[in-house]
Amino acid sequence: MKLGSVVGKWLSSMLDRWRRRYGVRRLKESEFAFLYERSEAADGFVCFDCETTGLDPQKDRIITLSAVKIKGNQVLASQALNLTIEQFQPISAESIVVHHIRNQDVQQASERVVNEREAMRRFLHFIGSAPLVGYYLEFDVAMVNQIIEPWLGIKLPNPKIEVSELYYQRRLQEVKHSITQPNIDLSFDVILERLGIPNFGQHDAYSDAIMTALIFLKLQYPRQDSNTVINHLDNAQ
């Protein structure tokens, strides 16, 4: 048992090191070598979310991207990264319905609009080597990779934490004594509701990133009934 875990640790650290060396070798721009540096100080996480022109990472583009750092029990919303990316094709009607970003909104924001590479440069500097947190993170990561892979030769190397997976595990724990196979709803609004996190309503990248960060934070703590009111008169007795 003990030996196994020692060997396991050694193996994973070897793999880690190999992956890092391999990535750095493929990295075309040395400016971003920090993505592979494990800094001891970076104890936080970064939660991010994109709004896109559609749902196909092959041909759709990122319109806005928001990222927030999570440190301890705090979501550092005041230091959030909010990016709007310039578009060469009109945004599809069906995605406007989802995120409420119209073509004119992107144009109006023109003074803050940046091009794709500049946006990714700022994003990568923001996240550093911190683990990434997201809801259906795979999609957002694919959207980012689609830009950085042809340019830098790498995909995002950061560890990735999927909140819907964390939530699924939590629910599984709760229903483990049930005899029926649980049907766990993983839609974003249901997760918010069940965890008692306020729904900020508007689905923009920034609000979604904050709500996702709160889901992550909440799942770090042992389960508690969201209606529990501890009786503070009790302690005084």
Place this chain on the structure above:
Amino acid sequence: MAIQQQAEFLQHILPFNELTDAERNYLAEQMDVVYFPVGSVMTPNRQESHDLYFIIKGRVAEYQQEQLVANYGVRGFFGEKALLSESSENEGLYFKVVEEAILYRLSGDIFIPFLNEHAAFRHHFEAGIVEKLNAWHRSQQVAASTEVMMDTVCSAPIRPLVEVSEAATLQEVAQALVSNEADACVVKLETPQAQTVEYGLLTSTDLVKIMAQPEMHARFPVKEYVSQPLITVHEFDYLFNALLKLTRYQIDRLVVRSDHGLKGFLTQKDLMGLFANQSGLALLQIEQACSQSELQQVAEHVDELVKNLHHKGIKTHYIAKLVNELHRKLINKLFELVMPEALLDRVALLVMGSEGRSEQVLRTDQDNAILYDHLQPAEIGQLQHAAERFSRAMLAIGFPACPGNIMVSNPMWRASLRDFKNQLKAWFDRPSADSFMNLAIFYDAHTVYGQEGYLQQMRQLLFSRLDDNEMFLRHFAKAALQFETPIGFLGGFISEQQGGSDKIDLKKGGIFPIVHGVRCYALEARLQQTNTHWRIKALMDLNVFDEEFGIELGETLNFFNTLRLQSMLEQKAQGRGEGQLDNKVALQSLSHLQQDLLKQAFAVVDRFKKRLQRHFKLHEVG
């Protein structure tokens, strides 16, 4: 676009709604989101920087020196006190998350410079918190005074005893007072029986008065002039009892006694010196109050006092004793304020029900009555107006209206002795649920103002009707069994679902059966006492209850009342008004130990009910 939610959130919070959009957006951009699970504690003093917090979701309680100061809910904000005041004022300040909380945090490093740049906003912001700070200071004063009240008499400065014999002359007494630097002495009186000693009191003021009389001579013996009886307090009694005695008898000093004899004097001046701040003392404020609104403030202080005493773990019947003395003073003063002076001494004001039994801790209702003997028709009209004013004023002070309308504003409870006599007889002759209730409430009556003899007369009549009516008590006692004890066959609770939690009605299940059952025994023994604990004690003295059972019953009642008080304080903290407090306790809010004790308490109630059933042969009455 991104900070819209934060800015909108701020827009709904006073005084942030007074900022311009640009200013609000600036603050909104600086806010972080923080999450705290239940039970987390934030201590501003230990942090490097102080922050302002806004509650998006959850509930947070503010404590200072272990005292609950405030509760914050959604859209509430806190932490500004630590931001804006001296660090010394924030000693022992902390926040406790009572319902898991998601908060916005605005760093003080951002907020303080912002405040300094926006003078108008700063003004509004500070005006709001001055009120908060005042509330806190008041609660601190009350807390400090409360602590003193629960000290024992011997911890107070006690002036040495000066004792003279009854044969001493006035001059000798004066010399004794001067040489001891005292302003009063006790005079030892000779009694026919050599074993017992009697004492009287003589103060320097008395001496001056005596000497002012014509034909007075300093050689006269002092014996003739002493005042009796001596009002004493035991050295191990609570200071609040000493205070109560001083105010009840309206005297300046008490004689402190120990188990072995007299020890010295406790003066009102010395006692007052112990209290951190006299304004914290509701008792004194009542004496000084000269308007209804001032009395209203005092009533609020009394509630604060109750909260403090309860938090310190003082037994509920001690709290009730203190609070009821305060309530009576309050009612007394109010009556003086609204009643025409000419009528004051020609009527009797009675408090009845729980107030009459001295068992009402938080003001839950008012049961009162006025009796009079000979009044002219015009005076009766005056009395009616004053009585209606009185009931309204009581309501304003925070005594909710009695649901059964048992108040002086109701002509039935504002009657001449003759009318009331007929009323009493009618209740006996035509028994009904209402007449039983009226009699029960009336038997608990206590005179708070005016002619004490009226109540005595009526009570004698009540007893004589009982003598003629042997079956009455058996029907009367039946009411004690009307509610089931909420314990199931297997020993579990039978609770009612309400608002998502399991609740137990403490009044129906426990308090009422004990209070009413004891009332029946008390009626049977023709007791004059009204308080349930005193009735139990008297019944123990008469050997109706054996000592073990009497003590158990009293403690059980105490336990129920403590739980009820705790639940009501909690309801109050959640913002329920005086008239909306209920007698229920949520099982979830009780610890396992408390739940066990509650089960045992209900078991005692069940045994008491069986006893009642046997004693009054209740199975025979339908």
